[in-house]
Amino acid sequence: MQRSRRDFMKLAGVSALGLSAGTLGFLGQGAQAADALPTATDFAKPITAKQWAMVIDTAKFDDALFKKVITACHAYHNVPEIPGKQEIKWIWTDEFHGAFPTERPAFLADAQEHRKYLLLCNHCANPACVRVCPTKATFKNNEGLVVMDYHRCIGCRYCMAGCPYGARSFNFRDPQDFIKDMNLLYPHRTRGVVEKCTFCVEKLAQGKMPLCVEASGGAMIFGDLADPKSEVRKVLKEKYAIRRNPSAGTEPSVFYIL
Amino acid sequence: MYNAKYIIPGLIIFLGLVLFPFIKGIGQPELKIETEKPKNVKECVLKTEKMRDVHMVLLNEWRDDVIRNGKRVYTNEAGKQFNMSLTNTCMGCHENKDKFCDKCHEAVGVTPYCWTCHNISPVKKEGGK
Numbered sequence: 001m002q003r004s005r006r007d008f009m010k011l012a013g014v015s016a017l018g019l020s021a022g023t024l025g026f027l028g029q030g031a032q033a034a035d036a037l038p039t040a041t042d043f044a045k046p047i048t049a050k051q052w053a054m055v056i057d058t059a060k061f062d063d064a065l066f067k068k069v070i071t072a073c074h075a076y077h078n079v080p081e082i083p084g085k086q087e088i089k090w091i092w093t094d095e096f097h098g099a100f101p102t103e104r105p106a107f108l109a110d111a112q113e114h115r116k117y118l119l120l121c122n123h124c125a126n127p128a129c130v131r132v133c134p135t136k137a138t139f140k141n142n143e144g145l146v147v148m149d150y151h152r153c154i155g156c157r158y159c160m161a162g163c164p165y166g167a168r169s170f171n172f173r174d175p176q177d178f179i180k181d182m183n184l185l186y187p188h189r190t191r192g193v194v195e196k197c198t199f200c201v202e203k204l205a206q207g208k209m210p211l212c213v214e215a216s217g218g219a220m221i222f223g224d225l226a227d228p229k230s231e232v233r234k235v236l237k238e239k240y241a242i243r244r245n246p247s248a249g250t251e252p253s254v255f256y257i258l
Numbered sequence: 259m260y261n262a263k264y265i266i267p268g269l270i271i272f273l274g275l276v277l278f279p280f281i282k283g284i285g286q287p288e289l290k291i292e293t294e295k296p297k298n299v300k301e302c303v304l305k306t307e308k309m310r311d312v313h314m315v316l317l318n319e320w321r322d323d324v325i326r327n328g329k330r331v332y333t334n335e336a337g338k339q340f341n342m343s344l345t346n347t348c349m350g351c352h353e354n355k356d357k358f359c360d361k362c363h364e365a366v367g368v369t370p371y372c373w374t375c376h377n378i379s380p381v382k383k384e385g386g387k
Binding site for chain 1: 321325326330331332339340341345346347350371374375376379380381
């Protein structure tokens with residue numbers, strides 16, 4: 001087939017139009033993302049506490065809510081989805097006997113036995129992981145949060161052995177390949193470090209509630225355990241709540257209403 | 259001097275090896291690196307010259323302040339406030355790691371591992387891993 005010069009010019013014109021349209025669209029997206037960058041003013045009003053704590057109303061949870069809460073956390077914090085034994089967990093679920101292995105109720109009520117329980121790092125008042133970390137990569141900050149400094153973690157996994165709740169995961173491989181939609185505003189982790197839930201320390205610094213609490217629609221209550229007027233203390237005053245594995249003596253800060 | 263026939267040539271060879279990089283550098287043109295500057299922003303957190311010298315010190319201090327001390331706002335000499343964040347503040351302006359960071363790092367032969375965790379640019383991802 002022969003092409004005339006006129007045909008070629010037409011095709012070139014259309015292609016140029018297509019290319020420029022693509023570029024414009026790309027610039028538009030960039031500008032949108034730039035608006036969402038947190039600035040200094042976002043951190044002007046942080047919320048603080050002596051010991052942050054959480055109460056989970058387990059009866060209010062169903063599968064859909066579990067999924068919503070877990071996705072809210074994992075998507076924002078770039079938690080990779082690795083199947084099998086190398087799984088990374090920040091917030092996950094288990095049945096009664098897995099969640100509370102030291103509670104041994106005989107003839108447990110059906111509702112409680114077949115329910116799933118939302119599990120996460122307990123941000124203990126007396127954390128075992130902090131005691132055993134040789135590099136002080138994991139430590140308790142002055143708001144009662146058990147935080148990790150990934151820069152200092154040498155991947156020895158003593159903290160994983162120390163934690164009685166299995167709340168820590170080790171990156172056996174580069175997690176980058178297992179993150180579907182990377183949130184560019186938040187760093188991901190690298191091979192050879194341990195990671196875990198942070199109680200959204202970066203959200204508290206902006207005066208916001210943790211992402212799971214926001215997504216739960218009232219099924220999770222968050223507040224200062226040391227303040228008798230706080231939301232969590234009000235709830236704990238009214239309802240009987242248990243903690244995971246209290247005999248480990250770590251004083252977990254996550255309470256479960258059964 | 260005992261063993262002068264060994265010691266003096268030895269010293270000359272030693273000095274030659276030690277001074278070799280300096281001798282080789284004589285007469286070479288000054289190292290100039292052209293980096294891509296942010297398009298929309300004129301001022302950095304610190305003055306350009308200071309930033310060139312101490313950006314790694316600053317980042318180290320930011321890291322400790324944010325993670326250890328819970329201090330997340332940085333006030334510079336001009337009194338302007340910034341969110342202490344490599345991903346959001348630095349890489350928000352310096353969108354292209356290849357054309358900014360890597361230019362110098364490659365020339366001086368350092369490979370910082372910041373980007374094994376911190377994302378390249380929250381504005382747009384370019385330049386790969």
